[in-house]
Amino acid sequence: xxxxxxxxxxxxAAALALLAVAAxxxxxxxxxxxxxxxxxxxxxxxRVFATDDKRKTLRAAIAALQQLGFVVDRADFAAASVSAAKxxxxxLRLTVTVAPASAGRLxxxxxxxxxxxxxxxxxxxxxxxxxxxxxxxxxxxxxx
Amino acid sequence: MRKRILAVTAGALLSACMPxxxxxxxxxxxDETPAERRLESRSFATEDEAKLxxxxxAVLKELGFTVDTRSxxxxxxxxxxxxxxxxxxxxxxxxxxxxxxxxAGLGLSMPPYxxxxxxxxxxxxxxxxxxxxxxxxxxxxxxxxxxxxxxxRSELLSDPAPYTEFFxxxxxxxxxxxxxx
Numbered sequence: 001x002x003x004x005x006x007x008x009x010x011x012x013a014a015a016l017a018l019l020a021v022a023a024x025x026x027x028x029x030x031x032x033x034x035x036x037x038x039x040x041x042x043x044x045x046x047r048v049f050a051t052d053d054k055r056k057t058l059r060a061a062i063a064a065l066q067q068l069g070f071v072v073d074r075a076d077f078a079a080a081s082v083s084a085a086k087x088x089x090x091x092l093r094l095t096v097t098v099a100p101a102s103a104g105r106l107x108x109x110x111x112x113x114x115x116x117x118x119x120x121x122x123x124x125x126x127x128x129x130x131x132x133x134x135x136x137x138x139x140x141x142x143x144x
Numbered sequence: 145m146r147k148r149i150l151a152v153t154a155g156a157l158l159s160a161c162m163p164x165x166x167x168x169x170x171x172x173x174x175d176e177t178p179a180e181r182r183l184e185s186r187s188f189a190t191e192d193e194a195k196l197x198x199x200x201x202a203v204l205k206e207l208g209f210t211v212d213t214r215s216x217x218x219x220x221x222x223x224x225x226x227x228x229x230x231x232x233x234x235x236x237x238x239x240x241x242x243x244x245x246x247x248a249g250l251g252l253s254m255p256p257y258x259x260x261x262x263x264x265x266x267x268x269x270x271x272x273x274x275x276x277x278x279x280x281x282x283x284x285x286x287x288x289x290x291x292x293x294x295x296x297r298s299e300l301l302s303d304p305a306p307y308t309e310f311f312x313x314x315x316x317x318x319x320x321x322x323x324x325x
Contacts, residue, residue, distance in 0.1 A: 055217060059270065062219075066176070066266075066268065066281065068175065071266045071283050071285040072266045072268065072283075073212070073264060073266065074213060075218045075220040077217035082218070085264075085285070085298075087285050087298065089167065090298035091170070091295060091298075092166075112171075114166040117166060121171055123171060124171045124172075128173065
């Protein structure tokens, strides 16, 4: 093998190693358009409902999750939180928390993750809140 | 020849290490069908939700589940049952693939195959909408992990048999009839 060929192969190997390392450093990513700011992401993930009934709201969240094909595996009234994995996509998890917003109103926050990757796409959150709103028979208002 | 080896190696490295997208179908939340709801639900003529939940938890234990979490306030019981997922046919295919790959000089190791599985049960009790009795719904999910520790399958059980068995046992334990919706 000529010296030139050997140099070429070494250069190729180095480039390959660099590419491989660069590729391996990236985790699973949500390639949907990320929101412009943290405030916008919070808005996508939150809604306010005109009720102060935490129990009813959490039960409605459980019903909504079931209706959308999730299997609930955590429900904690004291922590005001329920969590579920999608039946046919085990790595997709939706966690819903409820907190007082103001007098007679509750803030419902949903956070979806695929494995460890946060879901930034607005569509699944919109679908969840629409279903929750329907079950609660209350309008879902944007969080302020 | 060496360039070809380099090219093949590069392709394998890159395809193995490139980040994947979140599967689009994972973010599509389809509404349940009435058939799914009927399969997973029964109504019981009682107002005693805590007792019915307790009976449900007892039936799950009888069926080999471990109750992981229970919330009487939210009418919920979560349970799991772990088992082996080894399948002789799948292992044979995996071994054969490895042998062929070795013979072809590709030097690949044995492809992963199913190893462990978990059956997950979510039991939820809610007051019936017409104000009489309770609706009990149980959802059964099967999750399989391969020999590399990755989830290789996740599915909702659609076979009516385990649902029928659960509700028959719940009816017996609670002393109440389980009515189909």
